Amino acid sequence: MDKLIILTGPTAVGKSELSIKLAKAINGEIISADSIQVYKELNIGSAKIMPEEMQGIRHYLIDVLEPTEDFNVFIFKKMAKEAIEDIIFQGKIPIIVGGTGFYIQSIIYDIDFDEEDNSKIRLELEELAREKGNDYIHGELAKVDKASAMKIHPNNTKRVIRALEYYRLNNKPISLHNETERAKEAVFDAKYFVLNDKRELLYERINKRVDKMIQLGLVEEVSSLLDKGLDSSYNSMQGIGYKEIVEYLDGKCSLDEAVDNIKKNTRHFAKRQLTWFRREEKVNWIEKYEYKYDDERILSKMTEIIGEL
Secondary structure (H helix, E strand, O other): OOEEEEEEOOOOOOHHHHHHHHHHHHOEEEEEOOOOOOEOOOOOOOOOOOHHHOOOOOEEOOOOEOOOOOOOHHHHHHHHHHHHHHHHHOOOEEEEEOOOHHHHHHHHOOOOOOOOOOHHHHHHHHHHHHHHOHHHHHHHHHHHOHHHHHHOOOOOHHHHHHHHHHHHHHOOOHHHHHHHHHOOOOOOEEEEEEEEOOHHHHHHHHHHHHHHHHHHOHHHHHHHHHHOOOOOOOHHHHOOOHHHHHHHHOOOOOHHHHHHHHHHHHHHHHHHHHHHHHHOOOEEEEEHHHHOOOHHHHHHHHHHHHOOO
16 A cells, blocks of 8 residues: 555644655655645635745645635545645655644545535525524534534534535435444555644644734735635635634624634634544654654654654
């Protein structure tokens, strides 16, 4: 089987910086597993790694879609598999880097997805969510798929709708489908790393990152996107940092409230990410404090484990 490295972890933990050092050490190239960095023009709010920061390491799935285009796990899997084939053809090792656990899982286990045109059902569900609210539509999911409803937060409307959409199309819960797919054997000779830190330090990093985003011009970035005709109905504008600033620009809250909401929602997101990663099997946890925050020591441990491939 082909080699594959996964480097994931909660948002703001420091994956990007470490991934470049790892790529240099093992002759690798990086595939981004991020649902917002894939979009052009969404730079500040996505904490996108910029070309001058890549240090010559090629990155895939960054800045490849227009903000008006759709992006989901099906599209990610197709694009990521093409990138993996390209990297392997060059004799290099593919490194998937990002915090979207389901995207990563789709590659490792080659999860199958339906490709039907579900737009009519999706639009109906989106309208229902707008009319009756997130709690109502989450309640509808709980009626047909309790397992998914327990895992998906009511405010994660996109995933709630996806689960309801799947049920309406297939007359069976998506949780049952996911359980079946999770039971598949890995199709890559993979090493899976989760970079983590103490919670209070991670939350401090998150808060500082959000403050820096505001200083760098996040409000102006979102305003520019709105001026180009984008709004919160687009996938690109539903990411944390973008939807909160849209609410501020729409006059629904103050800037201070929007910033606080970004910090709070990012912390909650980091918590959900860790919950997901803890369910994964054969994962190598890298706790930064155990290595005294020395990237070289962390890198040494990772390359030692990768050497077992």
